[in-house]
Amino acid sequence: NAGVTQTPKFQVLKTGQSMTLQCAQDMNHNSMYWYRQDPGMGLRLIYYSASEGTTDKGEVPNGYNVSRLNKREFSLRLESAAPSQTSVYFCASSEEGGGRYEQYFGPGTRLTVT
Amino acid sequence: AQSVTQPDIHITVSEGASLELRCNYSYGATPYLFWYVQSPGQGLQLLLKYFSGDTLVQGIKGFEAEFKRSQSSFNLRKPSVHWSDAAEYFCAVGPAGGYQKVTFGTGTKLQVIP
Numbered sequence: 001n002a003g004v005t006q007t008p009k010f011q012v013l014k015t016g017q018s019m020t021l022q023c024a025q026d027m028n029h030n031s032m033y034w035y036r037q038d039p040g041m042g043l044r045l046i047y048y049s050a051s052e053g054t055t056d057k058g059e060v061p062n063g064y065n066v067s068r069l070n071k072r073e074f075s076l077r078l079e080s081a082a083p084s085q086t087s088v089y090f091c092a093s094s095e096e097g098g099g100r101y102e103q104y105f106g107p108g109t110r111l112t113v114t
Numbered sequence: 115a116q117s118v119t120q121p122d123i124h125i126t127v128s129e130g131a132s133l134e135l136r137c138n139y140s141y142g143a144t145p146y147l148f149w150y151v152q153s154p155g156q157g158l159q160l161l162l163k164y165f166s167g168d169t170l171v172q173g174i175k176g177f178e179a180e181f182k183r184s185q186s187s188f189n190l191r192k193p194s195v196h197w198s199d200a201a202e203y204f205c206a207v208g209p210a211g212g213y214q215k216v217t218f219g220t221g222t223k224l225q226v227i228p
Contacts, residue, residue: 004157035218040123042204042220043158058215090157100146100165100208103216105157 001026004106006091012112013081021076021109023091029104031097032074033058034066036087037108043090049074050097081113116141118207118219126225127195135190135222137205146208147188148216149179153201161203164188175199200226 007022025032030051035043045058047066055066063085065077074093078085089109094101117140127133139145146165150158162173169181179190188205202223208216 040220043218045215048215092157102148102160102163103158105159107155107157 003027004091004093004104006089006106006109008109009107010110012114013078014114015082017081018077018079019081019111020078021089021091021111022073023075023106024073025091025093025104026072027093027095027104028071029093029095030071031094031101032068033092033094033103034064034074034076035090035092036060037090038087046076046089048097078111081111083113085111086113087111116145116207116209116217118205118217120203120205120219120222122222123220124223124225126227128227129197130194133190133192133195133199133224135203135205135224137188137190137219138186139188139205139207140186141207141209143209144183146216147179147181148206148208149173149177149188149190150204150206150218151175151201152204152221158204161190195224195226197226197228200224 004025033048034046044060049055049068052071067075091106092103094103119138148163149161152158162171164171164181202221204221205219
């Protein structure tokens with residue numbers, strides 16, 4: 001099992017460019033998440049998907065969109081990148097939503113917007 | 115709303131010394147509590163979790179944590195630290211019922227000196 005995979009690992013964008021971060025999990029989990037990690041801020045939830053076909057906003061959704069393509073894949077799109085979106089992005093999945101279940105994290109994508 | 119506080123941003127310990135990382139939470143009832151570890155350049159990995167039962171929880175890599183309801187704390191401990199324990203540690207709280215999001219603390223970075 002690969003667990004949670006993310007592509008790309010690193011990306012540099014210019015302000016205004018768009019890109020999609022890809023995430024896939026092979027654990028048959030229902031719930032998936034996108035977080036950003038910034039120094040001193042911990043992890044902040046951008047969007048989550050409780051199950052296939054549903055998505056909801058998290059704490060910091062502005063400037064992002066998501067797609068739950070199928071049960072395995074959950075992508076994050078930046079339509080017009082801004083320097084404030086420079087961060088490390090983590091995708092995670094869990095068996096179900098709520099507080100009970102452990103989240104499994106991917107290795108992250110380091111994004112720099114210049 | 116639930117919240118998590120990790121009061122120590124950075125801790126330095128000598129190899130072989132004991133370790134205690136602090137975590138305080140705010141939540142109306144008994145939550146699920148987690149400790150995750152993040153090695154440099156990696157995603158987060160679960161160390162241990164608590165919901166009910168014995169208030170002393172054993173985790174992987176020789177870590178344990180104690181839930182103290184009266185102090186709203188869930189501190190992480192290890193009797194003897196190894197150089198490989200150098201990492202960032204995150205406490206997290208998740209609600210016991212319904213679909214709500216897990217909240218992560220801002221993290222404590224552990225440095226281990228020889």
